[in-house]
Amino acid sequence: MERWFAERSVGELLPGDHAWFSYADREEQEHVVGAFLHDGLAGSDKVIYITDAGSGDLPDLRSRYRLDPEAYLRSGQLAILPQAETCLTGGVFDPARMSATLQEVLDRAETERFRGVRVTVDMTWAFHQKRGRDGVLECEARVDAAISPSTMAMAICQVDARSCTPEELTALKERHEVLVGADPYFDDGILSITPTFRPRGLRLSGELDGARHAVFAESLQKVIDHGGDVHLDLAELRFVDLGALSMMAGAAMHLGSRVILDHPSAHLADIVELVSSRLLPWLEIGDGEAR
């Protein structure tokens, strides 16, 4: 059987998508899962977060989106389901129970006349359960069976990449047809700017020229504010003007942090080399690896 994956940003997820998301820190998780929750709450979807940690585990919707989760919990649009009620039987991870719960939630949401249903669960803990990886994979298959045929539900299975082995991550990835990533900061069809977290920076795609210097500066500032090295993934950038290169060098110069251009086209690398007396050592060419 041919395997294929679609990569979508949170905003592009469609009903029937059972998406996979691995994160490596709280900010990355908040960015992606926060957008997933926000889009659902703002768009009158039923939103279900399966976690034992209560509302404390939710991304910070207040500061990011000025949304009050308590209000949505009271109205029933947002539900936080503890693991004990959804996927444990006698304290043991039970994939069959999880799929039954999910089906029930979907059916109820339909009768409650929500436009759609969004479900997210952090599967990291399940790896450390008795059946470990096999249990997780079985569970994933069942979630897939519940979500994929649905015309109103979408799900994100989260996993903390730091606490799984590469084999576990690969096995999980293969259970999902959709990989979900961060929404772009900016996308107008000519240029898209998307935050990246491993390594931290921006992925630029399309064409960057003077008409978009302002949005680029704004996005760059968000990364800079976080501190540390800044990686700019340029693999899909067809064009960049000298002004934008100068802005990148300027960011490095004034911050003392490194700005690394990852995967530039041969021509872009040539340009940087040609004007190197001006741009280097402020800019470095890289291959996407944090050093």
Next chain:
Amino acid sequence: MTRLIHQVLMYDNEKDILDTVLPFLQEGLSAGEAVLTVGTAPNLACLRQALGTDSDAVEFADSASWYIQPTRTIANYSSFIAENATARIRVVAEPGWETGTAAEISEWTRYESIINQAFADISASVLCLYDRRTTDPGLLDGALRTHPQLMEGACSRCNDAYLDPAIVQAGVDRDPLPAPPPGAVRLPIDDADLSPLRSFIGGHARHHGMSRPRINDLLVATTEVATNAIRHGQAPISCQMWRDDDDLIVEVTDAGHWQADPVPGFVPPDPASLSGFGLWGVRMLCALVQLRTGPDGTTVRLHIPCR
């Protein structure tokens, strides 16, 4: 503090080179200076042999790759100076040009003149070589006006024909440019989004068989000039392009009067400043950049070879 000594030797035969250049180089070597020799292949071979083992301490470069166009040549010298920041510098500089179009001769004359300003405070002795037998009289004349010192034999003397850089440079970028040919294609630029301009330029450049790397250079250079016109010029702005022998020419015009400094964009901008980068980058990418500005508007014409 010693400043730049910029002198010229117009030679008639190889003996002149050995009599003058060899002692010039040896003097620098014995003083522990950073020594660079840029020359034509036969002259480099001749000097290497004459220097013997001393040649190990000299950096050699071929004129053909060093003197591609003025902005890159200045960048090459700037790099050499930066790499030898603590030493006094000694350079033998043979451009190796024999002839060129009127525009090229005028650019190279301006280049020699800019050297006097750009490197005025560098502690360096520079000896430029011109072969009187093969060099275009126009270039020789330009060299006479742009070197404060003349070398004759082993003696240097003040050059009476030397002109102040401001006077030399005022003569360049002044004559009207020939009008674009009837076959030139034209695109108005009325939006800050330059993606359509790049499609236009890229499409026509491919049609003329321009190589992919040169098309990319042309797109970067044109975008820069158009951005400058949008930000600092006045509407209407338009772009025209046409073929001229082996070059493609792209011209951007606007109705504004660019109050540029006299020699904008030839010298690598200070790395610590964020201004002055654009036009310098454009000059680095193009074989020739012609700038005309006045009360009637501003024209920037870029020449890039198709291959």
